[in-house]
Amino acid sequence: MKNLTRSFVAVATALVVAASVVAVTDAPAWAAGSVSVTGPSGSASVDADYATEVTVSGSGFQSIPNGFGGIYVLFGWVDDAGGGSWRPSAGGVVGEDYRYVPDAESAENNGYQRFLAFPGSQTESSANGTLGADGSWSIGMVIPGAVFESQDREGRISEVDCRRVTCGIITIGAHGVKNANNETFTPLSFQAAAPAESTPAESAPAGSAPAAAGAVRVGVEAGSVVAGSSIVFTGQGFTPGEQIVAALDGGLTAVGPLTAGTQGEVAAALPVPRDIRDGTHLITLRGAGSGGVAEAEVSVTGGTSATVAETTPVVPTWAIVVLLACIVLSMALVVTSVITALVRARARRRARRAPRVAPAGASAPPAGSGAPAASPTEPLPLSAGAPR
Structure with a gap:
């Protein structure tokens, strides 16, 4: 009986150990994400x-x-x-x-x-x-x-x-x-990958000093934007820590200075004016320290400047010259008229101040001479026998 009990305990122990080994062996590992x-x-x-x-x-x-x-x-x-x-x-x-x-x-x-x-x-x-x-x-x-x-x-x-x-x-x-x-x-x-033989280093602008990371370049989030919105762009290849200015059409709008990251990268949004003309425009990134320049073209729609340009009349140059000549001539005539009027007024004043002289040969009537002549309207007295 004791041997049977010992055998049963040994078998049970072996089964427990085996089950433990199987459990450890078959435990699932954490699945990769x-x-x-x-x-x-x-x-x-x-x-x-x-x-x-x-x-x-x-x-x-x-x-x-x-x-x-x-x-x-x-x-x-x-x-x-x-x-x-x-x-x-x-x-x-x-x-x-x-x-x-x-x-x-x-x-x-x-x-x-x-x-x-x-x-x-x-x-x-x-x-x-x-x-x-x-x-x-x-x-x-x-x-x-x-x-x-x-x-x-x-x-x-x-x-x-x-x-x-x-x-x-x-x-x-x-x-x-x-x-x-x-x-x-x-x-x-x-x-839309570019051809393998066309590398950013080959298309870098001549005369620009590339940063240590390689040729500078700029990418835009969308190739076409609407006037009044923004151009979201990223730049790479600049000198880490240098200041960068982004401009649209050479200064129509600009953003910056932006500071390049530890790998020469930069990202920002460039505003697009509402009154910009429709068509293709140029975005330029320029590094202040390295002198690197990166450019990209963006198409803009919905601008208003084209309508304004068509309705604004253009004045020819000759018309402006004629207008100025007329103004100068008119001013000369006005000045001449004023001077002439002043000269004439001065002459009249001198004439009034000069004494008047009696004409030669004229004598005053003698004092106490005869009675005054009868008035032509006074009737003459009639003598006797004179016909009436």
Whole structure:
């Protein structure tokens, strides 16, 4: 009986140990998160030449309540998109195994980089958003175009052309925390790519001094805008920290000075006047320190200056000359008339003041001479016998 009991205990113990091993072996690992990107076309497709706003959503990420850090959502390139050797948890190094567009690590940045904090984290106030308890999240981002510049750990800057390599949305652990569960890469496709042989360096304006990051360039969010709105643009390749001024048509409107970021990037909105003419206009970015100049054309509609120009009469030059001559002649005549009137008035005054002289040979009548002559109207006396 005792042997039977011992055998039963041994078998039970073996079953418990085996069950524990199976439970540990079959325990599911944390599934890696998944990311989806929605652009203006409703898919993960963006413009190769201009900045594009997209919505990036994630699910299945590991959310750690009150945990330190969170995840970074980046736009960039990875060396081994299929194998995953680029991952920081697998030894991947920024600048060698993956690169991304740099941006300010603050809530109010240019939209190239986003920081999502764990719920209840101490850095939640400086984040662009927070992971949900179920590991889901959604955030808006800006894809600057197919070509960007990145910096490695030693500060060396290099250019990435997403028309030749695979680029997309990268998620990694924030603040140096390596977490394989939150490391993903989602590729993007680019439309309207320029020919491979045409590089920004070849199209750089002659005489401009390029920044250390390469040739400067500017991209606009939309190639056509309405008068009275704004042109949203991004610039790259300027000297980090230098001041940049953006102008429309050489100063019709301007914005700045803008300060280039750590990678020579800048972004802003340039107002478009309501009374601008319809047609193609030129936006220019000029760096004060490097002297770099980047230009892009924008089409404007809805302006009002064309109507005003058509209804405004143009006065010929000869008419203005004739008018001025008439005015001068009229003034000369007025002055001459005034002088003549003054001379004549002076002559009349002199004539009044001169004494009058009696004519020669005239004598005064003698005093006491005869009675005065009878008035011609007084009747003469009649004598006797004179006929009546």
